[in-house]
Amino acid sequence: MPISRRTLLTTLAATPLASLLPREAFAAYPDKPIRLIVPFAAGGNADLVARLVAEGMSPTLGQTIVVESRAGAGGSLGAAAVATSPPDGYTLLTGSNGPLTVNPFVQAKLSYDPLKDFVAIGLANLAPHSIVLHNSVPAKTVAELVELSKKQQIALGTSGVGSASHMTLARFNAATGAKIVHVPYRGGGALVGDVLAGTVSGAMTEVSTLVEHHNQGKIRILAVAAQKRPSKIPDVPTMIESGVKDFTAASYVGVLAPAKTPPEVVTLLEKALIKALADKGIQDKFINSGAELVPEAQQTSKGFADYIKQEYENSREAAKLAGLKPE
Numbered sequence: 001m002p003i004s005r006r007t008l009l010t011t012l013a014a015t016p017l018a019s020l021l022p023r024e025a026f027a028a029y030p031d032k033p034i035r036l037i038v039p040f041a042a043g044g045n046a047d048l049v050a051r052l053v054a055e056g057m058s059p060t061l062g063q064t065i066v067v068e069s070r071a072g073a074g075g076s077l078g079a080a081a082v083a084t085s086p087p088d089g090y091t092l093l094t095g096s097n098g099p100l101t102v103n104p105f106v107q108a109k110l111s112y113d114p115l116k117d118f119v120a121i122g123l124a125n126l127a128p129h130s131i132v133l134h135n136s137v138p139a140k141t142v143a144e145l146v147e148l149s150k151k152q153q154i155a156l157g158t159s160g161v162g163s164a165s166h167m168t169l170a171r172f173n174a175a176t177g178a179k180i181v182h183v184p185y186r187g188g189g190a191l192v193g194d195v196l197a198g199t200v201s202g203a204m205t206e207v208s209t210l211v212e213h214h215n216q217g218k219i220r221i222l223a224v225a226a227q228k229r230p231s232k233i234p235d236v237p238t239m240i241e242s243g244v245k246d247f248t249a250a251s252y253v254g255v256l257a258p259a260k261t262p263p264e265v266v267t268l269l270e271k272a273l274i275k276a277l278a279d280k281g282i283q284d285k286f287i288n289s290g291a292e293l294v295p296e297a298q299q300t301s302k303g304f305a306d307y308i309k310q311e312y313e314n315s316r317e318a319a320k321l322a323g324l325k326p327e
Contacts, residue, residue: 029088029089029264029265029268030061030062030063030089030090031063032063032090033063033064033065033066033090034061034063034064034065034066034089034090034091034092035065035066035068035090035091035092036050036053036054036065036066036067036068036092036093036094036255037068037069037070037078037081037082037091037092037093037094038050038067038068038069038070038071038078038094039070039071039072039075039076039077039078039079039093039094039096039098039099040069040071040075040078040096040098041069041071042069045096045125045127045206045208045251045253045289046094046096046253047067047069047094048289049094049124049125049253049286050067050094050253051067052276052282052285052286053065053094053124053255053273053276053277054066054067055276055282056273056275056276056277056279056282057269057272057273057275057276060271060272060275060276061268061269061272065092067094073103073107074098074099074102074103074106074107074162075096075098075099075103076098076099076103076107076110076111076112078093078099079093079095079099079100079112079114080111080112082118082256082257082258083111083112083117083118083258083259084112084258085258086258087257087258087259087260087261087262088261088262088265089257089261089262089265089266089268089269091257091258092121092255092256092257092269093118093255093256093257094253094254094255095114095118095253095254095255095256095308096164096251096252096253096254097163097164097167097251097252097311097315098163098164099114100114100118100256100308100311100312101114101308101311101312101314101315102162102163102164102167102315103162104312104315104326105162105315105316105319105324105326106161106162106319106324106325106326106327107326107327108326108327114308114312115308115309115312116259117258117259118256118257118258118259119256119257119258119259119260119261119266119301119305120254120255120256120301120302120304120305120308121254121255121256121257121266121269121270121273121301121304122254122255122269122270122273122274122277122298122299122300122301122303122304123252123253123254123294123298123299123303123304123307124253124254124255124273124277124294124299125252125253125254125286125291125294126226126250126251126252126291126292126293126294127206127207127208127250127251127252127253127289127290127291127292128206128207128224128225128226128230128248128249128250128290128291128292129164129165129168129204129205129206129207129224129225129249129250129251130204130205130206130207130221130222130223130224130225130236131145131156131172131202131203131204131221131222131223132195132202132203132204132205132209132210132214132219132220132221132222133145133201133202133219133220133222134195134196134197134198134200134201134202134219135198135217135218135219135220136198137154137201137202139222140222141222141242142176142222142223142239142242142243142244143242143243145178145180145222146176146177146178149178149179149180150177150178150179153181153201154178154179154180154181154201154202155180155181155182155183155200155201156169156180156181156182156183156200156201156202156203156204157183157184157185157191157194157195157200157202157203157204157205158182158183158184158185158191158203158204158205159184159185159186159187159188159191159205160184160185160186160187161184161324162319162322162324163184164249164251165188165203165204165205165206165251166182166184166204166318166322167249167314167315167318167319167322168204168225168249168318169182169204169322170182170318170319170321170322171247171249171314171317171318171321172204172239172244172247173321174321175244175245175247176244182322183200188205188206188209189209191203191205191209192209192210192213195210195219196213196218196219202219202222206250206251206290207221207224207226207230207232207233207290207291208289208290208291209290211230211232211233211290214233214236215232215233221233221236222236223236223237223238223239223241223242223244224236224237224238224239225238225239225247225248225249225250226238226239226248226250226292227240227248228292229241230287230290230291230292231287232287232288232290233290249314250292252307252311254304254307254308255269255273256304257269266301267301270299270300270301273299274296274299274300277293277294277299
């Protein structure tokens with residue numbers, strides 16, 4: 001049946017521009033610099049990962065990747081900017097716990113859907129969470145800490161209310177029956193001084209935050225929420241080894257693009273990221289920061305997408321346990 005001009009125009013108006021372009025339009029991709037948005041201030045873990053990833057991916061893509069910080073609202077401002085960018089592969093997001101899997105449960109007016117408005121490129125970095133204790137705390141194992149918390153006040157600092165480490169602490173209390181008191185700080189770096197001074201009993205934080213102080217004997221990392229012991233601290237057991245079944249948690253950083261980015265562009269970016277993460281120099285920098293190398297399966301678009309969905313559900317449950325509601 002012939003298609004009327006009005007029907008054709010209506011159909012075209014409702015169709016995303018990217019899907020109307022011939023495949024040849026993406027054949028030369030990329031033919032200009034790519035922006036990699038970091039939704040936090042420069043100098044943090046996400047910024048470090050973004051710069052290493054940009055450095056590693058650029059040679060494969062044949063274009064410069066410009067790292068651009070766009071901080072605000074716990075990462076939501078930068079994430080929203082990428083979500084509404086043209087899906088052409090030239091604006092990417094450095095995605096992490098906050099904007100992807102924590103903010104949906106603590107921010108009432110989120111202007112994007114982290115599960116629908118992005119397509120995953122790959123997971124780049126995992127910084128396992130850990131329980132760190134001041135040397136004055138007598139507990140030497142996770143089991144001893146749990147029992148001690150039922151007899152006296154044990155207060156652990158985190159990066160703040162609704163932060164990834166707060167979510168992990170809530171999950172830990174629920175999983176073990178511990179009665180650890182939460183003390184929120186404004187960022188992981190802000191709690192270091194109080195942990196070293198013994199103002200708080202310790203912290204639930206990324207391994208990288210206090211790993212050097214652990215190695216110097218100033219504090220001790222009791223257990224790490226990772227699948228295996230980090231090579232930088234082989235003396236520290238995992239939560240699983242310590243009897244907390246299947247307990248893992250980390251601050252993660254990966255790369256995403258706006259939804260509806262052409263599959264061939266996603267595939268090209270995925271391959272460039274995988275190659276960058278295989279670089280020995282980049283791997284060493286990640287390991288020296290206390291991070292663990294990402295399993296190959298999660299370096300892929302599908303692997304990272306599945307990881308985000310699981311973390312989303314973990315955060316949903318943790319928010320309930322912590323009594324958090326979107327505000």
